[in-house]
Amino acid sequence: MKNNHNLLEIPNINSRDSKLKSLIYDIDDSLFIKDNYSKKNFEHLCICSGGTTSSCAKNGFTTLDLRKNYSKIHLDRETNFVTIGGGVIMGDLINYLQKHNRSFPIGLSKLPGAGYILTGGVSPLSRTYGLAIDNIESVKGFLGNGTFISLKRNQINPEKQLIWEAIKGAAPFFSIITELELKTIESNPIKVIEGFVNLNELSEIIQLAEQFPKNISLQWIYAQKIYIYVFAELKNNLEDERTEEYLTHLDKFPALEKQFYEGFNKINFFPKELNLFELNANNHSEVISLLGEDLKNHIPSFIKCLNEIMNNKPNNSCYVASQQLGFKTKKLNHGSSFFVHRKSTWKPWIYASWKKNDPQEKEVALDWIYKSWRNLKRFYPNIHLAQLHNHLNSHKEEVTLAFGNRMDELKTLKNIFDPQCILPPL
Numbered sequence: 003m004k005n006n007h008n009l010l011e012i013p014n015i016n017s018r019d020s021k022l023k024s025l026i027y028d029i030d031d032s033l034f035i036k037d038n039y040s041k042k043n044f045e046h047l048c049i050c051s052g053g054t055t056s057s058c059a060k061n062g063f064t065t066l067d068l069r070k071n072y073s074k075i076h077l078d079r080e081t082n083f084v085t086i087g088g089g090v091i092m093g094d095l096i097n098y099l100q101k102h103n104r105s106f107p108i109g110l111s112k113l114p115g116a117g118y119i120l121t122g123g124v125s126p127l128s129r130t131y132g133l134a135i136d137n138i139e140s141v142k143g144f145l146g147n148g149t150f151i152s153l154k155r156n157q158i159n160p161e162k163q164l165i166w167e168a169i170k171g172a173a174p175f176f177s178i179i180t181e182l183e184l185k186t187i188e189s190n191p192i193k194v195i196e197g198f199v200n201l202n203e204l205s206e207i208i209q210l211a212e213q214f215p216k217n218i219s220l221q222w223i224y225a226q227k228i229y230i231y232v233f234a235e236l237k238n239n240l241e242d243e244r245t246e247e248y249l250t251h252l253d254k255f256p257a258l259e260k261q262f263y264e265g266f267n268k269i270n271f272f273p274k275e276l277n278l279f280e281l282n283a284n285n286h287s288e289v290i291s292l293l294g295e296d297l298k299n300h301i302p303s304f305i306k307c308l309n310e311i312m313n314n315k316p317n318n319s320c321y322v323a324s325q326q327l328g329f330k331t332k333k334l335n336h337g338s339s340f341f342v343h344r345k346s347t348w349k350p351w352i353y354a355s356w357k358k359n360d361p362q363e364k365e366v367a368l369d370w371i372y373k374s375w376r377n378l379k380r381f382y383p384n385i386h387l388a389q390l391h392n393h394l395n396s397h398k399e400e401v402t403l404a405f406g407n408r409m410d411e412l413k414t415l416k417n418i419f420d421p422q423c424i425l426p427p428l
């Protein structure tokens with residue numbers, strides 16, 4: 003095992019600032035020896051892929067950085083399956099695929115790594131192509147007990163079935179995935195209708211969105227102002243006429259502009275004008291992601307609740323945003339997974355940051371996140387565990403609300419395949 007006490011150069015500032023016990027790049031047998039992790043009883047191995055979360059590095063913990071040695075991307079032109087290393091970031095993946103006129107349903111940012119795929123992966127294209135996990139063809143990696151695994155869809159024997167299902171949504175708790183084989187999609191042009199709207203307009207647009215066909219999705223963000231993206235995949239066929247019909251409903255909102263993109267990789271969400279604090283090096287941050295179904299008649303009460311939440315935000319970094327899923331994500335697709343809330347059609351998230359050396363400001367910001375979460379629960383009762391928060395008090399509740407009726411199976415897998423708790427605890 004190679005030791006290196008460097009700090010990590012990664013997007014998440016909390017993790018970037020941590021003083022690591024050690025930084026390793028390779029997986030070998032010594033990794034799975036408990037003595038390496040058990041000095042403090044809460045210590046475990048942190049895994050870094052895209053490095054966009056606050057859990058990939060912590061003070062006094064060891065991080066396994068997959069970006070250096072697990073970064074290969076290869077497209078098989080016959081099957082159109084792409085094989086990627088566990089340390090590949092989504093921007094590199096879709097830029098590579100675009101050269102072959104292929105794409106993948108990545109999320110709203112190009113920065114996340116394999117963590118995006120393994121925790122579910124909600125894309126503006128998910129309504130047509132499913133979640134990222136629904137497009138996994140095979141995986142290779144190690145269980146927390148050091149056992150090498152290699153699993154391929156349709157070739158899973160019954161004893162491995164539960165592991166395969168759990169890797170799709172809950173992998174970080176019991177495995178380190180070094181390679182993923184993914185189904186790719188044809189790269190089609192995208193029309194985006196975007197711009198600032200007010201709260202009444204947002205309410206109307208949410209109502210319209212709940213009737214969108216599968217190739218159109220809404221994403222919105224309420225920071226200092228509200229910005230929306232209506233994202234439509236075009237396929238040059240009859241469907242496009244229907245798409246245009248739906249999009250004309252948006253003509254009445256004067257500030258919205260239409261943009262045309264040749265491919266998904268050309269789109270950058272979250273314009274600078276939003277002044278988001280996400281990558282501000284002076285701040286630390288946390289985010290909680292929720293899941294729920296269509297708001298239907300509850301849109302007015304949701305808008306009222308959102309307004310109250312934003313009126314109570316403790317500083318200008320705070321925002322609430324949401325992305326739309328549904329259609330294909332409601333189906334099991336390639337069999338069962340640990341993304342259990344398949345009925346969900348909205349994934350809102352609550353973000354807050356604070357000056358990094360100000361514990362009081364941190365407490366106030368986290369308090370706002372938790373209060374906002376409590377208020378939004380009646381609309382969005384479940385959790386999308388896209389970020390692991392085992393360093394926060396909310397972890398147990400988040401895990402329970404994320405894995406629902408599969409929680410006991412996950413505990414069993416953890417006990418069998420990560421008995422020493424080398425990987426993040428449940």
Ligand SMILES: Cc1cc2nc3c(=O)[nH]c(=O)nc-3n(C[C@H](O)[C@H](O)[C@H](O)COP(=O)(O)OP(=O)(O)OC[C@H]3O[C@@H](n4cnc5c(N)ncnc54)[C@H](O)[C@@H]3O)c2cc1C
Nearest residue numbers: 051052053055058088109110111114115117118124174179
């Ligand atoms: C700007 C931004 C936009 C986002 N947009 C979306 C979106 O549209 N849709 C969506 O679903 N999510 C979105 N996310 C959330 C993001 O996908 C998740 O937080 C994801 O877990 C980040 O993965 P990462 O590899 O970048 O993070 P990291 O911090 O590197 O990893 C997070 C955790 O995942 C686990 N992990 C990562 N890689 C592996 C591996 N190879 N094997 C085992 N465990 C691993 C580890 O436990 C690690 O601590 C967004 C995040 C950001 C910052």
